[in-house]
Amino acid sequence: MSAINFPNENRIITKHLEKPDTHLIGHYESVDGYVAAKRVLNEMSGDGVVDEVKKSNLRGRGGAGFPTGMKWSFMPKDPKDAKGNPKPKYLVCNADEGEPGTFKDSLIMNRFPHMLIEGMIIAGHAIGSEVGYIYVRGEYVKEIISVEKAIDEARAKGYLGKDIFGIKGKNFDIFLYRGAGAYICGEETALLNSLEGKRGEPRLKPPFPAQVGAFGMPSCVNNVETFASVPFIIREGAAKFAAMGTEKAGGTRLFCVSGHVERPGVYELPINVNLLDLIEHCGGVRGGRALKAVIPGGASAPMLTASECNVAMDFDSLAKAGTMAGSGGVIVMDETVCIVEAASILLKFYEHESCGQCSQCREGSHWLARMFHRIENGGGTSADLDFISEICGNMAGQTICAFADAVTGPALSSIKKFRHEFEEHIRLGRCPHKHVLVAQQVEA
Template identity: 50%
Template sequence: MALTPVLTKRFGTNAPWRIDNYERLDGYAGLRKALTMQPDELIALVKESNLRGRGGAGFPTGMKWQFIPQAKPGEPSKPHYVVINADEGEPGTCRDLPLMMNDPHSMIEGVIIACYAVRAAHAFVYIRGEAVHAIRRVTQAVNEAYAHGYLGDNVLGSGLRFDITVHGGAGAYICGEETALLDSLEGKRGQPRLKPPFPATNGLYDAPTVVNNVGTLASVPYIVLGGAAWHKKMGPDGSPGTSIYSLSGRVKNPGQYEAPMGTTLRELLEMAGGMSRGKDLKFWTPGGSSTPLFTAEHLDVPLDFDSVGKAGSMNGTSAVMIFDTDDSVVQAVLKWTQFYEHESCGKCTPCREGNYWTAQILERIWHGEGVLADLDTLLDVSDNIFGRSFCALGDGATSCIMSSIKYFRDEYLALIAKNPNSGLDAGSSQAPALTGASA
């Protein structure tokens, strides 16, 4: 399929992270245009474009900006902040890092425009601590922006000052949750806050704060230049624009593929050269390990927020992990659950205790020591985690468990039947032979 890159249009050019090369390809033209508009006009433009957050939840960006309370003339007001969530830690997710490495100025330009729109003077880019190269690349780009007059005093003669601070996190997955990220920025332990109040009114330093993803803000300069109607031409009405899909696993050419929202896995596999080992597709994640699994039956589901939701999963971070018929769904779910067990911040009991027990049960099943009652226990514990934790980590951790049992119950039963004390007969119809899975 013929594609016109937007977010990745500078990828592969001569050192696109350098500001001189960025400026040659429309760099900071969107900011110049934005500063000729009123802040409320910018918010209305982004709202009309229906840009939805690329961090996973898909919340409308313009609406999030609009939630920032603006003081009336003569009234005292708290400072406003813009925070960029670059704490990319979801298994299988790898699209913010390539953006920051190849084209950091597109994010920085979007950050400055967002600051102007919500009347903020200071922004913070929170980057996952392990991403040392990205921290260095973004820091270099921020310094270039200061040197060229896009940051600091009197930006482009506007009389306004904008500052950006790059902050390296300590490598905690929980800090991808926006309120845990804010606590971490404030020097506290990264744990999710109880909501309400929400960051829009009580965010960083208890002040009104917009928290946006890297890809979300990198899209903003293109929308300012192209307009809302241009943006809505790409992808479906409910989820317009393009997305960077991260393809990994059993695919010939893994990597990042930019395509309009609503592209199907069948089309993405065609772009990536197909399955890598000549085996059939067995299961896959549409938006990272925290989203319910899909099977080969879902090859033609449009990968956008609304369509994936209707099909029973979440578009999430567009992290597409692909598994073939030689892969075990139980082993994959075990590895993911162990990750969530390790990364749980421990603040709430359902997530802290529930992920510990589901990991133990899955490990028993995988090693042929499970019993028939384990499946009911897994579902029961997952049900007690889902909707009962402070943040979405608990919900996400249960997604792969519940969806894998829904689609691949026979595979669990076949492993359980290996235990002579499981209550199952390995040759019975209750426990079909394990096919297409490595034991």
């Protein structure tokens, strides 16, 4: 059985997952829903909330792991335009969950939309914003319906709109914006461009969104899971939240485990859970096969080999192991997987999703995808592997956003850690795994 001792009652977001009607406001209020929001609006100042979140060590759940309290504290207090008129501030929720292997935000929006809304109300109070946008990935039709219904319920109760919770002069409303299905729109400045109706292309930074964000106004962009963690911090106290994690990252995390495990799915566990324990928790590797590789934080994270998997899943431990915690999408690959094919598929995704602004990323992602495809299909040469490393070297760290670095993650790590497989492909002039699979099928 599972090596993890983490009782279900300790879960922060998915505590009531087993109940059928968690998406309704009635159920949410019956389990202390909107208590935190009411308390914040009645008793706490914006700075007080920011301090509390800082104390909780909540780190952004979108991928970069930036401390949320610090991000909120970057928002200007009283922004003025050139004429001295006050500027509005915008709160934006990044629900463009595009990272391959990640599906936690979908769960929150489907099952706990009110937790997201309450988190946004609290965050809106903290940064002094009156308008929130939820930018939902276009493919998430069910999630969009669920969140829109929840927004309507909250509006009907007076939790959103004008004079919320009956407090005069306190306004906050949330609008849902549907994306058009671009991976790059998960990058916060590309998301803001898309929200404004422009091409979803990352912006030059500086200025950062805290200065010039949505519609040219100071904006704060956070992930769905980040917002959903906030009500707990206020309700139960920052100390309790911080105690659940490591020194530098508090709380629990939704891990999306997919690939070759017995029970793939979303699991809420302490942020510093060991990767091997996590796989065990999901029923172990499928069919009792041996583990080959794990991508621990969504497709952009460099791969870990089976021997490297004895690592805690928090941000710092994974960074030390040469990869990243990313969005929490854990992709498990067993011994039947051809790493070259897996990398080739990932690179095809990146080739398709590069926004095409920066020269290196646009041409490089295309080039790499073609090379991996060629090697997988037996057309590789021995010079290709070093050449790929050189191309990656010319791409990484030279572009506007981190997309080019994300492309080089799977490309470089797969070659570095599974070089023998690439060499085998080149030597044989074909994919050895496909041959084995066919042979097994014939035997069976």
